[in-house]
Amino acid sequence: MRPRRRLRAWRARHPGVTRVLALAVTVLAGALVVVSLVLPNRAENLRLAYFARIPVEALMGAVVLTALPRRPRLVAAWLGGIALGVLTVLNLLDIGFNQYLGRGFNVMLDWPLFSDAESYLEDALGRAGALGVVVAAIAIVLVVLVLSALAVVRLSGVMVRNRATTARAVLVLSMVWMTCTALGLQNGGVPLASESTVRMVEHRTDLLRQTIRDDREFARTARADAFGDTPGSQLVPDLRGKDMIFTFIESYGRSAIEDPVMAPGVGRTLQDSTAALAKAGFHAKSGWLTSATYGGSSWLGHSTFLSGLWIDNQNRYRTVTAGDHLSLTKAFKKTGAWDTVGVMPGVQKGWPEQRFYGLDKVYNAFQLGYKGPKFSWSTMPDQYALQAFQRLEHSRKRDKPLMSEIILTSSHQPWAPIPKMVGWDRLGDGSVFDAIEKAGNNPADIITDSTRSKEEYGKSIQYSVTALTQWLERYGDDNTVLVFLGDHQPISRVSGNHASRDVPCAIVAKDPKVLDKIAGWGWTDGLRPAHNAPVWKMSSFRDRFLTAYGSTPHPSKR
The missing domain is CATH 3.40.720.10 (Alkaline Phosphatase, subunit A)
Structure with a gap:
């Protein structure tokens, strides 16, 4: 008997357990998506209030996915899940960079720093320890990308099978989100209505533009020098x-x-x-x-x-x-x-x-x-x-x-x-x-x-x-x-x-x-x-x- 047939047979014999497991997987998928959407990019903000928010991106995604035909929906779900995973990884990198370098991760400039980090880890933890950290980091990135994609695909299927319930839930949550936004409602100093992913995408896009523009402008700045043409005889004469x-x-x-x-x-x-x-x-x-x-x-x-x-x-x-x-x-x-x-x-x-x-x-x-x-x-x-x-x-x-x-x-x-x-x-x-x-x-x-x-x-x-x-x-x-x-x-x-x-x-x-x-x-x-x-x-x-x-x-x- 093939694995798929065995699985179907097992489900038929244990319908109660199957429903509980299916519900648990769906809840975990939803939690993963919500956590990814509201994840802050600084370590000091990793507290409960930041995760008790309503992400507008989830509501928008639910509307789009339930409106699409099956094949485009699956493509959109996979791509959206991978994009969500990438944003999650970037937020995690921001947390690390803010802790160590006092700034976020720049996707255009900071890749060479990983080789320096690996050398530092090797000196601090030994070659085996550094290799373990590198392997673990790569594994975490892959797991985040795969789980994010699977979670979105899973949720899209559940929402399509329950369109009416999904529509009502989205409508109610949208009203709650707009009310929280209009009234500025907060929990522990954190707004209950979240649009952090949208803002983060905007921030990263602006950072890319600034980086490109800064490169050109700094090249001009570096060519101008108040002492650039000063003869050697007129430099630091008082220290001869x-x-x-x-x-x-x-x-x-x-x-x-x-x-x-x-x-x-x-x-x-x-x-x-x-x-x-x-x-x-x-x-x-x-x-x-x-x-x-x-x-x-x-x-x-x-x-x-x-x-x-x-x-x-x-x-x-x-x-x-x-x-x-x-x-x-x-x-x-x-x-x-x-x-x-x-x-x-x-x-x-x-x-x-x-x-x-x-x-x-x-x-x-x-x-x-x-x-x-x-x-x-x-x-x-x-x-x-x-x-x-x-x-x-x-x-x-x-x-x-x-x-x-x-x-x-x-x-x-x-x-x-x-x-x-x-x-x-x-x-x-x-x-x-x-x-x-x-x-x-x-x-x-x-x-x-x-x-x-x-x-x-x-x-x-x-x-x-x-x-x-x-x-x-x-x-x-x-x-x-x-x-x-x-x-x-x-x-x-x-x-x-x-x-x-x-x-x-x-x-x-x-x-x-x-x-x-x-x-x-x-x-x-x-x-x-x-x-x-x-x-x-x-x-x-x-x-x-x-x-x-x-x-x-x-x-x-x-």
């Missing part, structure tokens, strides 16, 4: 003879300084480091910059800070780094008065951006001589990276001063395990960190716990700041000028769902003339910016810095 160091600390955001969980420890570190630097003759001023990115995509923060352009998506990044816009680091190279170098322990493949940043030489993760263990995503502890910079470049005798760009990665999520400071003379090839890494936390234990994530994140920032300031105490001299800042805030699980995008920035020097040049900025003395210190867009720093240190604008034309 200084060893310049621009350093980004991964995920060093305002939350590290002001959140009640992280602030006490980070605040003590900044206070102690300010005092230690003052004892060594260094002084600092600090303020706030609003980053173009949040939670990740650090390269967007780096390029925004150094280019003077607002680079908040991958298209903008590709456009500016492929062009000739003057980056802050390239300005030093253009003078001919500095050697330029980059220390990039997070770079593990070809990096063509070296030309845009004007770096004569770049040391990636494999060129710093490190033989110790990785610390999750971070290829090496910041202390080692700084010591390698000292050994390979900063200690060398040269005819010119040195301009350096250094990326410190130890405070990259998942903040487990975290390195610890060791004696600078014990660093060697980094093998000294083996025992520290083995004794550290398991990333999987930290990722799932918001409070522990905050605590460990704060510790990682303390470590990075300590490593950097100790290096400056140890190896800086009268001609050393350090500019260091965070590239973005940590993810919302640590910084909060509505955290600002502000990051601290500090300029440190022994020569009082260096800080005198920025006296008019209103920045706070020391490494810890005051709560009410000025807040500028990160993209404004380049021009302010170039102007403060004597550069003469010569605009390039579009």
Whole structure:
């Protein structure tokens, strides 16, 4: 007996069970469709009030499907179900992106980020764990698409077989929906009448148009530069003879300084480091910059800070780094008065951006001589990276001063395990960190716990700041000028769902003339910016810095 005949025979023998099962499947199909139609795209909105709404799209769909002949109805049901599944997946992606990057998913720009996410998962969970997450994610997408299509097909068949009941239900619910809309009725602050899917489709369509338009407009903007045609002799004349160091600390955001969980420890570190630097003759001023990115995509923060352009998506990044816009680091190279170098322990493949940043030489993760263990995503502890910079470049005798760009990665999520400071003379090839890494936390234990994530994140920032300031105490001299800042805030699980995008920035020097040049900025003395210190867009720093240190604008034309 064929399976279909066996099924019919089983139904004939068990009519009661068959009716119950059929009803249960129909109810589940209806619930799936309604949930998909009212699903919010932010994690903080995943509460009952959002799912207790009447979606107008369901009423419209019921009218269309019951009016169509059988064959067109089946085609419409399948296509509509798949479309509903796609929208559900996009909403789920929005939830994830909002949690990690503080913005929704852009279907035109964000696909390359999945390879970065897979690499991060491999570092945090191991190869097997990352593979399991990827397989599970693919399976979830396929299941959502298939179940959504089957649910709509199932409901369309039920509605056609019960046209009269369906018509009455649609009429009543439509009246209820219109009444709720007219009176603005709400449940827990959420409107009872929903049209979220329609609005979401409109939003995504508008976003596509904006992305296409932004790509063209930004290309024109990037060609215009207030200092684009400034001769090298007229760039940063007031810093001639200084060893310049621009350093980004991964995920060093305002939350590290002001959140009640992280602030006490980070605040003590900044206070102690300010005092230690003052004892060594260094002084600092600090303020706030609003980053173009949040939670990740650090390269967007780096390029925004150094280019003077607002680079908040991958298209903008590709456009500016492929062009000739003057980056802050390239300005030093253009003078001919500095050697330029980059220390990039997070770079593990070809990096063509070296030309845009004007770096004569770049040391990636494999060129710093490190033989110790990785610390999750971070290829090496910041202390080692700084010591390698000292050994390979900063200690060398040269005819010119040195301009350096250094990326410190130890405070990259998942903040487990975290390195610890060791004696600078014990660093060697980094093998000294083996025992520290083995004794550290398991990333999987930290990722799932918001409070522990905050605590460990704060510790990682303390470590990075300590490593950097100790290096400056140890190896800086009268001609050393350090500019260091965070590239973005940590993810919302640590910084909060509505955290600002502000990051601290500090300029440190022994020569009082260096800080005198920025006296008019209103920045706070020391490494810890005051709560009410000025807040500028990160993209404004380049021009302010170039102007403060004597550069003469010569605009390039579009």
